[in-house]
Amino acid sequence: MVSYTTAPGDVEMGVEPRTVVLVEKKSSTGWTWKVLGALFITVLCLGGVLLFAWYWDGRQESMMETRTEALRGEDTAEKKGPHDTLRQFSTKAKAAIHLEGSYDDEDETATLEWKTGQGQAFAQGGFQLVDNMIVIPQTGLYFVYSQASFRVSCSDGDEQGAGRHLTPLSHRIWRYSDSVGTKAALMSAVRSACQQAAQDDNDRVEHGWYNAIYLGAVFQLNEGDKLWAETNQLSELETDDGKTFFGVFSL
Structure with a gap:
């Protein structure tokens, strides 16, 4: 913030208006906290994005494994035939x-x-x-x-x-x-x-x-x-x- 004021000059030299500029000193501590806060928010956002990407990749991989096992089971059942499948059920009964x-x-x-x-x-x-x-x-x-x-x-x-x-x-x-x-x-x-x-x-x-x-x-x-x-x-x-x-x- 800048303000202006007028002070009287030397009496011998006569009255001569002077302009004095007062400059408000801004604190560097406030800017530091703002920068750190912005960095912290950025890190949180980046971490959230990475965590979501990791979760999504894991879920996709799990779904692929499940589908693969199901396809393998179907292939095995087709190769064995219905009689072998019934025999497998009867052994567990x-x-x-x-x-x-x-x-x-x-x-x-x-x-x-x-x-x-x-x-x-x-x-x-x-x-x-x-x-x-x-x-x-x-x-x-x-x-x-x-x-x-x-x-x-x-x-x-x-x-x-x-x-x-x-x-x-x-x-x-x-x-x-x-x-x-x-x-x-x-x-x-x-x-x-x-x-x-x-x-x-x-x-x-x-x-x-x-x-x-x-x-x-x-x-x-x-x-x-x-x-x-x-x-x-x-x-x-x-x-x-x-x-x-x-x-x-x-x-």
């Missing part, structure tokens, strides 16, 4: 088997057979049905279960309507292990049918006594162990879908 019971009541020598190709039956994860026995694929914990359904006629054909009493129904799961060398009962249950049949209970005498035996528990089984289920009173056994079954699944 939990091991399980579910069988439906079948019995030919017209054959007097027939036994209870377990089927994989009827009803809701299936097998996966290495389970096999060999000689009517389930073969355990590998050592581990398994849940074993089975059910046998019966329809027992409580009438003995007597004209007086006298019913059969205490007809035994049994269902059992057997296990054979190479470590033991012999078969052993894994689970079993016994029930009695017609124990409450009365002469005046015509409906029960004519249509039969319905009952089911269910078995289920967890066991530590070894690779190669064989399991099978047997029941008595095969002539009274019901083998419609979902009534008599046998299964195992890994835990």
